[in-house]
Amino acid sequence: MIKLHQFARTWGIPNLSQFCVKLETYLRMTKLPYEIVETLPLKAPRGKLPYIEDNGNKLADSRLILNYLKSTYGNSLDMHLTPEQQGIATAFQRLLEEHLYWIGMVSRWNYTEDNWQTNKQAIFGVLPPVIRDVAASLYRIRIKSQIKGHGIGRLTHKEIFELGKEDIDSLAHFLGSKSYFMGDKPSSLDASAYGILINTLGCPIESPIKDYARQQTNLLQYCQRMQAEFFPELSWASN
Numbered sequence: 001m002i003k004l005h006q007f008a009r010t011w012g013i014p015n016l017s018q019f020c021v022k023l024e025t026y027l028r029m030t031k032l033p034y035e036i037v038e039t040l041p042l043k044a045p046r047g048k049l050p051y052i053e054d055n056g057n058k059l060a061d062s063r064l065i066l067n068y069l070k071s072t073y074g075n076s077l078d079m080h081l082t083p084e085q086q087g088i089a090t091a092f093q094r095l096l097e098e099h100l101y102w103i104g105m106v107s108r109w110n111y112t113e114d115n116w117q118t119n120k121q122a123i124f125g126v127l128p129p130v131i132r133d134v135a136a137s138l139y140r141i142r143i144k145s146q147i148k149g150h151g152i153g154r155l156t157h158k159e160i161f162e163l164g165k166e167d168i169d170s171l172a173h174f175l176g177s178k179s180y181f182m183g184d185k186p187s188s189l190d191a192s193a194y195g196i197l198i199n200t201l202g203c204p205i206e207s208p209i210k211d212y213a214r215q216q217t218n219l220l221q222y223c224q225r226m227q228a229e230f231f232p233e234l235s236w237a238s239n
């Protein structure tokens with residue numbers, strides 16, 4: 001059985017990591033059996049979560065993992081997409097994972113003290129008290145440098161959240177009144193979209209981007225539908 005290595009569940013959502021939600025959602029959408037191993041990124045093959053073990057292979061990076069799962073177990077979710085639709089899905093996936101994701105990272109690691117404390121407790125609360133604060137502070141330096149390296153960390157918070165609103169607008173407009181991002185059937189893009197969106201509007205990290213995303217009724221309802229369909233055992237503060 002596939003072993004899914006990811007952070008412990010918290011906040012009433014599948015995971016505090018956007019990419020762990022993405023992968024677990026994909027596994028549930030495709031009904032592939034898996035078991036969860038709770039861990040931190042320190043032991044991960046590429047230093048990041050999630051990663052999987054399957055038939056003796058260790059694979060990291062959700063994009064490469066999805067490619068592996070599709071080639072090994074079939075691509076049932078995306079078969080109905082035309083090449084044009086697949087192109088659009090890939091472009092939106094990149095918007096979510098390579099841009100909006102980083103705005104979430106700023107909100108958690110480099111915005112308010114309250115957000116940092118909430119984030120710190122969710123990730124490092126599993127560690128013994130004596131090493132928790134040191135590990136969290138060292139990790140914070142590492143993530144802040146990633147945020148700066150990405151480039152988004154060189155902008156002001158006002159500029160960052162304005163760019164985030166553009167992402168939210170494009171997602172809200174593209175989803176429109178559809179059930180899923182690519183139409184009336186779920187596709188891999190929904191795993192990614194739900195992973196980033198639930199971690200934007202459905203977690204206790206406060207920011208102008210969370211407020212703005214929650215005002216987009218179709219995005220809020222989409223997250224409620226996705227969670228009810230694929231993670232009915234969990235409940236988050238969606239009202």
Ligand SMILES: N[C@@H](CCC(=O)N[C@@H](CS)C(=O)NCC(=O)O)C(=O)O
Nearest residue numbers: 017018019041048049050061062063
């Ligand atoms: N491109 C990777 C991104 C994974 C990623 O950024 N994971 C974060 C958690 S959301 C992580 O483990 N970060 C730890 C670190 O960068 O030290 C994927 O698709 O899996």
